[in-house]
Amino acid sequence: MCGIVGYTGPRDVGEVILNGLKRLEYRGYDSAGIAVKTDEGIYVQKRKGRIDDLSEEEIPEHDAGIGHTRWATHGKPSDKNAHPFLDCDEEISIVHNGIIDNFNTIKDRLIERGHEFRSETDSEVIVHLIEEEYEGDLLKAFKNVVKKIEGSYAIVVFQKDSNELLVARNQSPLVIGIGSGENFVASDVPALLYYTKEVKYLRDGDTALISRDEVKIWDENDEAITRETKTIDWDVEDAEKSGYEHYMLKEIFEQPKAIHESILGRLTSFEDVDFSKYDFDEVQFIACGTSSHAGYVGRYIFEKLAEIPSTVEVSSEYRYTSPSDSTPFTILFSQSGETLDTIAAAREAKRRGCNTLAVTNVMESSITREVDEVIYTQAGPEIGVAATKTFTTQIIILYLLAIELGLRKGVLSKDKAEEYKDELRKLPRKVERILDDKNEIKEMTESLVKAEDIFFVGRNINYPVALEGALKLKEIAYIHSAGYPAGELKHGPFALLTSETPVIAIAVKDHTFEKMLGNIGEIAARDSPVIIVGDEDKELKKLADLSYFIPNTPPIFSPVLVNVVLQLIAYYTAYRLDRDIDKPRNLAKSVTVE
Amino acid sequence: MKAVILAGGEGTRLRPFTATEPKVMAPVANKPILEYVVQALVDNGINQIVIVVGYRRQRIMSYFGDGDDFDTDIEYVIQRKQPPSGGTAHALYQAKNKIDEEFLVLPGDNVISKETVADLLAEMEEYSLLITKSDIPSKYGVVTLKKGGKEIENLVEKPERSPSHLISTCICSFPPDIFDWIEQAMGDGYYDIPSVIQRILKEKSIKAIRTDETWIDAVYPWDLLDVNGAALTGINKNINGLIQENVIIKGDVKIGKGTRIRGGSFIEGPAVIGEGCDIGPNACILPSTSIDENTKIGPFTVIQNSVIMRGVHIGSHSNIENSVIGEGVVTGANFSTYSEDSRVEADDGLHEVENIGVMIAEDTEISSGVTVESGVVIGKGCQVKSGRTIRENLESDSKAV
Numbered sequence: 002m003c004g005i006v007g008y009t010g011p012r013d014v015g016e017v018i019l020n021g022l023k024r025l026e027y028r029g030y031d032s033a034g035i036a037v038k039t040d041e042g043i044y045v046q047k048r049k050g051r052i053d054d055l056s057e058e059e060i061p062e063h064d065a066g067i068g069h070t071r072w073a074t075h076g077k078p079s080d081k082n083a084h085p086f087l088d089c090d091e092e093i094s095i096v097h098n099g100i101i102d103n104f105n106t107i108k109d110r111l112i113e114r115g116h117e118f119r120s121e122t123d124s125e126v127i128v129h130l131i132e133e134e135y136e137g138d139l140l141k142a143f144k145n146v147v148k149k150i151e152g153s154y155a156i157v158v159f160q161k162d163s164n165e166l167l168v169a170r171n172q173s174p175l176v177i178g179i180g181s182g183e184n185f186v187a188s189d190v191p192a193l194l195y196y197t198k199e200v201k202y203l204r205d206g207d208t209a210l211i212s213r214d215e216v217k218i219w220d221e222n223d224e225a226i227t228r229e230t231k232t233i234d235w236d237v238e239d240a241e242k243s244g245y246e247h248y249m250l251k252e253i254f255e256q257p258k259a260i261h262e263s264i265l266g267r268l269t270s271f272e273d274v275d276f277s278k279y280d281f282d283e284v285q286f287i288a289c290g291t292s293s294h295a296g297y298v299g300r301y302i303f304e305k306l307a308e309i310p311s312t313v314e315v316s317s318e319y320r321y322t323s324p325s326d327s328t329p330f331t332i333l334f335s336q337s338g339e340t341l342d343t344i345a346a347a348r349e350a351k352r353r354g355c356n357t358l359a360v361t362n363v364m365e366s367s368i369t370r371e372v373d374e375v376i377y378t379q380a381g382p383e384i385g386v387a388a389t390k391t392f393t394t395q396i397i398i399l400y401l402l403a404i405e406l407g408l409r410k411g412v413l414s415k416d417k418a419e420e421y422k423d424e425l426r427k428l429p430r431k432v433e434r435i436l437d438d439k440n441e442i443k444e445m446t447e448s449l450v451k452a453e454d455i456f457f458v459g460r461n462i463n464y465p466v467a468l469e470g471a472l473k474l475k476e477i478a479y480i481h482s483a484g485y486p487a488g489e490l491k492h493g494p495f496a497l498l499t500s501e502t503p504v505i506a507i508a509v510k511d512h513t514f515e516k517m518l519g520n521i522g523e524i525a526a527r528d529s530p531v532i533i534v535g536d537e538d539k540e541l542k543k544l545a546d547l548s549y550f551i552p553n554t555p556p557i558f559s560p561v562l563v564n565v566v567l568q569l570i571a572y573y574t575a576y577r578l579d580r581d582i583d584k585p586r587n588l589a590k591s592v593t594v595e
Numbered sequence: 596m597k598a599v600i601l602a603g604g605e606g607t608r609l610r611p612f613t614a615t616e617p618k619v620m621a622p623v624a625n626k627p628i629l630e631y632v633v634q635a636l637v638d639n640g641i642n643q644i645v646i647v648v649g650y651r652r653q654r655i656m657s658y659f660g661d662g663d664d665f666d667t668d669i670e671y672v673i674q675r676k677q678p679p680s681g682g683t684a685h686a687l688y689q690a691k692n693k694i695d696e697e698f699l700v701l702p703g704d705n706v707i708s709k710e711t712v713a714d715l716l717a718e719m720e721e722y723s724l725l726i727t728k729s730d731i732p733s734k735y736g737v738v739t740l741k742k743g744g745k746e747i748e749n750l751v752e753k754p755e756r757s758p759s760h761l762i763s764t765c766i767c768s769f770p771p772d773i774f775d776w777i778e779q780a781m782g783d784g785y786y787d788i789p790s791v792i793q794r795i796l797k798e799k800s801i802k803a804i805r806t807d808e809t810w811i812d813a814v815y816p817w818d819l820l821d822v823n824g825a826a827l828t829g830i831n832k833n834i835n836g837l838i839q840e841n842v843i844i845k846g847d848v849k850i851g852k853g854t855r856i857r858g859g860s861f862i863e864g865p866a867v868i869g870e871g872c873d874i875g876p877n878a879c880i881l882p883s884t885s886i887d888e889n890t891k892i893g894p895f896t897v898i899q900n901s902v903i904m905r906g907v908h909i910g911s912h913s914n915i916e917n918s919v920i921g922e923g924v925v926t927g928a929n930f931s932t933y934s935e936d937s938r939v940e941a942d943d944g945l946h947e948v949e950n951i952g953v954m955i956a957e958d959t960e961i962s963s964g965v966t967v968e969s970g971v972v973i974g975k976g977c978q979v980k981s982g983r984t985i986r987e988n989l990e991s992d993s994k995a996v
Binding site: 245254255257258261264265266267268269270422423426427429430431433434436437439552 | 615651653654656657836837852853854855870871873888889891905906908922923958
C-alpha cells in the first residue's frame with residue numbers, strides 16, 4: 002500500500018506534492034519519489050527512505066506533477082524500485098498503488114517487444130504497456146491498458162507535453178480534489194485538505210482525466226458520468242499533531258472526545274440501521290488485527306445485552322470456513338474501510354447470503370460499497386499506525402448496537418437500557434481521568450523495557466482486551482508479547498514464566514474476579530513480576546508488584562477503560578525504547594493487500 | 596501580531612475545582628475561561644497565539660489543539676517549574692523564542708470580550724498596560740497615573756490602602772525587549788510581571804489604556820456563579836436536540852445537539868444546556884444556570900443560578916440553587932441544598948459570601964436524601980451515604996457514612 006499525489010495548476014508543484022505526500026506518510030514510508038513536467042522533458046527524483054529525504058530545492062517549478070510514497074509489496078525498497086516510473090523514451094510517467102496480478106505475463110511479452118525494465122516492481126509494467134499502446138492519444142492508450150491489467154490499482158499518469166493527469170481506480174483508494182484553476186488527486190483526503198475541501202470519490206473501474214479547469218470521469222463501461230462533489234468537514238490540522246510528540250499519543254488523548262461524538266445523538270434515538278428490515282438469530286463479527294479484538298469484545302457485549310449468540314472470524318480465514326445453512330448477520334470492522342482481507346470477507350459473506358454491516362472510520366471507503374449497512378465511528382482521522390481511538394469507538398458502537406438490538410428483541414428492559422446509556426455518558430470523563438494519570442502509568446513501564454517476553458491475561462470480556470494489549474505492545478515496542486485467557490496459562494505458557502517475564506493481569510469485579518485472584522496468585526508464585534490493571538481491591542494490591550486501578554464502572558464497560566491503560570503502557574514502553582511509534586517498522590496503516 | 600496567553604498556573608484559590616484541570620479550563624457558560632480570551636483575540640484578527648502551559652497542560656492542549664476549531668494558530672510553550680511565588684514574568688519568558696516583534700500578553704484566567712482587546716489595540720504603544728476600575732482594588736495591582744492620565748505612574752500589588760480605584764488587568768503590549776527586562780528582574784530574584792513593570796517605569800514610560808469593557812476575574816469557587824451569570828446574558832437562543840411534548844422554554848436558552856428535554860420540563864433563560872444531556876421529565880431549570888455536556892437531571896428537580904459541569908447526574912426531586920457542581924458528581928434522589936449568606940472556608944482562609952449554596956468538586960458521589968448546608972465545600976471523590984446532612988466542608992476523597 003502506498004500514497005499517491007498528483008497536481009495540475011499554477012502553484013509550485015514540488016511544494017504541493019511533497020506537502021501532500023507528508024500527510025500520506027502513514028500509508029507507507031520506505032521510499033518516495035516525484036516526477037514533474039518540465040520544458041526539457043520529465044524530471045524525476047526518487048529514493049529509498051522517507052519523504053523528508055527528497056530535496057525540495059532541486060525540483061523544478063512547473064505546472065503538473067505526481068508523487069508517491071511507497072510501502073514495498075513487490076521488490077525491495079530501493080532507489081530504483083521507488084515510484085514514479087518512466088517509459089523507455091522517458092515521455093510518460095506513472096505512479097501506482099496496489100498490486101498487478103498478471104504483471105509477469107505482461108512483463109514477459111513487453112520484454113520480448115524490446116522494452117527495458119529498470120525495476121523489480123509490478124507497477125513498472127503499466128508505463129511500458131501504455132507506451133506500447135500509445136498511438137498519439139494517451140487517453141485512449143490508458144483506457145486500453147486499464148482493460149488489460151488485473152488486480153488492484155490506483156494509477157496517475159502524465160505525459161511530458163501535457164499538464165493533464167489521467168487516473169484510474171480499482172480496489173485502491175483515489176480521491177480527486179477540486180480547486181479553482183487547479184485540480185488535485187490523492188490516495189486519501191489529508192493530502193488535499195490544505196488546498197481544498199471539495200472532493201470527488203472515484204469508484205472501482207472509474208477512469209478520469211484531470212486538467213486545470215475540469216475533471217472528466219468515465220465508469221467501468223466507459224460511459225461518461227459525473228461523481229458527486231462532497232465537502233470534507235474536517236481540517237488539515239485535525240490530521241496534525243497539535244503539540245503532542247506522536248500522533249499515537251494525540252489520538253489516545255482524543256478518545257474522550259471521540260467517545261462523546263460517537264454516542265452523541267445515538268442515545269436519544271438510534272437511526273444508523275433500521276433493524277426491522279433484517280431477521281436474524283445470530284451475529285458474526287469479521288475483522289483483522291485490532292478490529293478483530295473489537296469483534297471479540299462485541300461477542301460478550303451482544304450476548305449479555307442482547308442475548309444474541311455471536312462468533313468472531315478473522316477476515317483472511319473466513320473464506321476457508323465452510324458455508325453452513327445459517328446466515329448470521331455479519332458485522333465487519335475496518336478502520337480505513339480499505340482492508341482488502343475484510344472487503345473480500347464482506348463479499349464472501351454476501352455470497353453466502355448474509356446481510357452485512359460495516360463499521361468504519363472513513364467516509365465512502367471501499368468497504369461501504371460492499372455492504373448493506375454502514376456505521377461510521379466518527380473518531381476523526383487516525384494517523385498513528387497503531388489503532389487507538391478507532392478501536393475505542395468501535396466498542397462504543399457495539400454497546401449502542403447491542404442496546405438497540407436488546408430493546409428490539411425485548412430481552413433488555415427500557416429501564417436497564419437507560420442505565421446502560423447513563424454509563425456510556427460517563428465514559429468520556431472516566432477515560433479523561435485515566436489520561437490524567439499518564440505519568441503514573443509511565444512509571445509502571447520502567448520494568449517492562451528490559452523484558453523479552455510479556456504476557457497479558459484476562460477473563461471474560463477482558464480476555465480480548467488482553468489480546469489487544471499484547472498486540473499494541475508488539476506493534477510499537479517490538480517486545481514479544483502474548484495475550485491469554487487467564488485460565489489458559491497453566492496449560493502451557495506457565496513453562497515460560499520466570500522472574501524475567503512480566504505478566505499484565507486484568508482483574509475487574511465481575512463473576513470471574515475470584516478465579517482471577519487465584520490465577521494471579523499462581524503467577525506471583527512463579528516469581529513473575531505482576532502488573533495489575535483493574536478494579537480497586539486490597540487483595541489485588543497485595544498480589545501485585547505494580548497496579549493501576551480504573552475509575553469505578555460496571556464490568557461490562559470496563560474494556561474501554563482497561564484498554565486505555567494498556568494503550569498508555571504500550572506507548573510509554575515504546576517511548577522509553579525510542580521506537581518509531583507512529584510508523585513501526587514493517588507496518589502500514591491500512592493493509593490493502595491480502 | 597502575536598499574543599501570549601499565560602495559562603501555566605493551577606489557580607489554587609479555586610480549589611478543590613482545580614484537582615484535574617487548571618483554573619483557565621473552569622467552565623463559564625459551558626466554555627473554559629481560556630476560550631473567552633482566545634475568542635477575544637481571534638475576533639480582533641489576532642490569529643497567532645502562544646499559550647504558556649504548565650499545570651495539567653494536557654487538558655488545555657487537547658481542548659484547543661492547534662487552534663483550528665477556533666480559526667487561529669495556537670502554539671504551546673511549557674513552563675516546567677514555577678518559581679516559588681508569582682511567576683508571571685517567568686511564564687512569559689518561556690515564550691521568548693516565539694517572539695520577534697511587538698506583541699500582547701494576557702492572563703488566561705479572566706473572562707474578557709472582543710471589545711476589551713479592541714480598547715487596547717486602539718491606543719496601543721510600545722509599552723502599554725490595560726487598566727480598569729474596580730470596587731475592591733486592594734485585591735489587585737493598583738495603578739496610579741501621571742498627570743494627564745495617559746501614563747502609568749506606579750503599580751502597587753494588593754496594597755492595604757488603595758491610592759486609586761484603577762487596577763491593572765495584566766493585559767499588556769510589549770516589544771521583544773521585555774525579555775531583557777525579565778532577565779534582569781529574574782537575576783535579582785523577581786519573577787512576576789508587576790515587578791518587571793516597576794523596573795521599566797524607572798526608565799521608560801508605559802501607556803495607560805482604560806477599558807470599561809468585560810473583564811471578570813474568578814478567584815474563588817463561588818465567583819464562578821457571577822462570571823457564569825455575566826457570560827450568560829450575552830447568549831442567543833439556539834435550540835437543538837429533542838424537545839418532547841409540553842416543554843416550556845422561555846427567554847434565551849441554548850440547548851446542544853443530542854440532548855433530550857423530556858416532557859413537562861420548564862426552562863427559563865438565560866441558560867445553556869450542553870450536548871448529549873438528558874433532562875427531566877418535569878425538571879425546572881431557572882435563570883443563570885449552565886449545564887454542561889453529558890449531564891442527566893432527574894424528574895422534578897429544580898436548578899437555579901448554578902454551574903453544573905460535565906457528566907453530572909442529579910437524581911429526582913432535588914433542589915440546587917446558587918451552587919457549583921463539579922464534573923462527574925452523582926447525586927441520588929431528594930438531594931437538597933440551602934442558600935444564604937455564609938462564611939466559606941477557601942484555600943486561603945474564611946470569606947463572607949452572599950447568598951451562596953454549595954460547592955461540590957468532581958466525582959463525588961452522594962446517595963439519596965442528602966442535604967448540604969449553605970457555604971459548604973465538598974472536595975473531589977467524596978462519598979456521602981444516604982440521609983446525611985453535611986454542615987462542614989469535606990476534604991477530597993473522604994467518606995461521610
